[in-house]
Amino acid sequence: MTYAEFQRQIKISRQQICREVFVENRDSIRVKKENTVVKNLERIFSATLKISNKKGFQAMSMRDLGRETKMSMGALYSYFSSKEDLLAMLQHQRRTITRRILEGSIEDESDPAAKLRAAILTHLYLSEVMQPWFYFSYMEAKNLSKREQELAVASELYTEKLFADILKQGQSRGCFLPRDSQLTASIIKAMLQDWYLKRSKYRKRNLSVDQYAKFLLQFLEAFIIGPKD
Amino acid sequence: MTYAEFQRQIKISRQQICREVFVENRDSIRVKKENTVVKNLERIFSATLKISNKKGFQAMSMRDLGRETKMSMGALYSYFSSKEDLLAMLQHQRRTITRRILEGSIEDESDPAAKLRAAILTHLYLSEVMQPWFYFSYMEAKNLSKREQELAVASELYTEKLFADILKQGQSRGCFLPRDSQLTASIIKAMLQDWYLKRSKYRKRNLSVDQYAKFLLQFLEAFIIGPKD
C-alpha cells in the first residue's frame, strides 16, 4: 500500500470528523442545525490546531481563536462549554479515529509480517493525513485533566500493545527472531512519532512519507527478521 | 561504560550548572553574592522544572514558583528579568552542557563503531542525569522567542549531524553497511529522545538506562553492521 492508495481507501475528511463530533456532543453544543455546526467546528478545530501548534494551547487566548475563525467569543462558546472542553474534544477524536483505523488495517491480514507492515504503514499514513492533530495530541497531553490524561496514557499503551502482540505472534510462529516484544514495540512507536513530531524537518529535506515508511520497515526488519539474502 | 561509571566520570552537579549560569548572567542578576545566587538559582531551576513538567511553563504562574521555592516574587525577579528570560536560561544551559559533554565523549575514540557507541551511551546517560531539563527543553521549545527557537533547531541538527558524521566515517572505512546516514541519525535521535520523554513509562517497567542502552545498540547494530555471527 502506498500513501496515495491509503488516501483513496479511507476518507477521513475533516468534515466527517466534525460530523461525528457533533453527533457525540449534541447535548453540549447549543447550535442545532447540523450543517452550521459541521462548518463551524471545522473552522474552530483547524484554527485551534494552527494557533496551538505554533505557540501552545494555554497561550492561545479565546480572542486569538475568535480572530482566526472570524467568530465572536459568544459564538465560539455555543460549540463548547469551556476551553478545556475544546481540548478534550480534540484529544478524544484523535484517539477514536486512530483506534478504529488501526484495528481495521490489521483485521484482513493473517501473516504476522504482513500484519506488522500494515499496522505501521497505516499508523504512519494516518498521522500524515492528520499531522496537526497528532502533534497537538502529543504536545498538549500534560495539559489535560487527570481523567483525560489517564485516557491518553491508556491510548498510548493500547497502540504499543497492538504492535507487541503482532511481534509475539510472529515469534511464536517462527517468522520473527526472539526479541523483547514490548521494547521493540516501544521503539516502533518512537519512530512513528518522530515522523509527525518533526514533520517540518523532514519536509525541508523533501522526504516523502513513503520514503520514511520504507526506511523504517527496513530498519525494523533487519532487527526482527535478519538480513534479506 | 556503564551509567554508574558515567556518573563517576563527570560531575554535572546542579550546583556547578548554577554557578555557570551566574557567571554568564552577572549583568542581569541583581544579587551579587555568588553563594546566595547559586543556592537560589538551584531552587528556582528545580522548582521551575518540577512545576512546568507537570503542567507546562505557560501555565506555571510566578506565584506558583514563589510557593515552590519559598521565595517572594520580588526576590525571584532579582534573578531574571522576565519569565521568558528564565525559560531561555534553562534552554541555553541544556544546550551548552549537551554539546560539551557529547564532544568530549567521542574525542578519545578513533574506531567508528566505538565512537558511535560512546556518543549514544553518553547522550543517553546525560539525558538520564538531567531528565527534567531534557524533557522541559523538548516540550517548551515552541514557546521560545524566534531567535531562541532557531538556536533550538540548530542544536537538534547539530546533534544529528554528529551522529551522521560518525556513520559516514564508518561507511567509508567499510565497518558499517551502506545506509542513509542522515535518516539513520534521525532515528537514533528519536530513540534517544523516547527515553527521556517517556521516562515514567520505562520507570514503571523497571527498565534501567543500561538495559535500554543495550537494547538500542543491539537494534541499531543489526541494521548498520548486520548479524553478529
Add this chain to the structure above:
DNA sequence: GTCTATATACGGATAGAC
C-alpha cells in the same frame, strides 16, 4: 537581599440585544 503592596493588562466566561 528580601518582603509586601500594587499598577496594569489580559484571561475566560456570560448576559442580553438583535
Add this chain to the structure above:
DNA sequence: GTCTATCCGTATATAGAC
C-alpha cells in the same frame, strides 16, 4: 445563531519599605 459589552479573577512586573 451571532454579536457586543462587561464581569471578575488572575497574570506579570515593579516600587518602595525594611
